[in-house]
Amino acid sequence: MAALKTSTTWIKGQEFESEHDGNKINVDGDKKNGHGPKALLLSGLAGCSGIDVVDILHKMKVEFSDFSIDVEADQTEEHPKVFKDIQVTYRLKTATDNLEKVKKAINLSLDKYCGVSAMLKKNSAINYTVEILN
Structure with missing residues (x-):
């Protein structure tokens, strides 16, 4: 490669x-x-994970729409100011009984497939929440 x-x-x-x-x-x-450069890192995480989640949900034949991802990070006070904790919020419109499949797709992304997540996890905890929209 x-x-x-x-x-x-x-x-x-x-x-x-x-x-x-x-x-x-x-x-x-x-x-x-x-x-800003650090915001690009957070956008990179959202994009990387989002691509994985879309692919996995399609393979699971989970119907969804209105998918968005917000990422926030706390930073250390001292230089170099690095991310301490990263919070990812996934929002999508789907049937509520798909929640476990959505969580499985997110976990596969963050723990196995997303290279940006793997790199950021070397320094920062990454936590997430899921919001199912009606």
């Missing part, structure tokens, strides 16, 4: 543009014209 590579170019101030496979995002330490 080829190495994962991004190219990041300074724009001005604390703003950068990062490119991967032709896709571009802005990274901004001031958070005016892009995500």
Whole structure:
């Protein structure tokens, strides 16, 4: 497997543009014209786990819609300020009797498949909740 590579170019101030496979995002330490770097880590966790959960639920033939993921992290006070605890909230519309299947899909993602989760867990606890929407 080829190495994962991004190219990041300074724009001005604390703003950068990062490119991967032709896709571009802005990274901004001031958070005016892009995500801050740590927020990108949390978005990466949500995206990585979300992709897994969607794939697993489809394989389980669980019907769902309106799927969203919120991720919050507490940080240490001292530098380097790293994540202490990460809380992930999964929200989706599905039948309430699918809750155990949804939890199984999330556990498989966070414990087995999501590489971002595996990396972040080396430093931070990751906890989650599930909200079934009606």
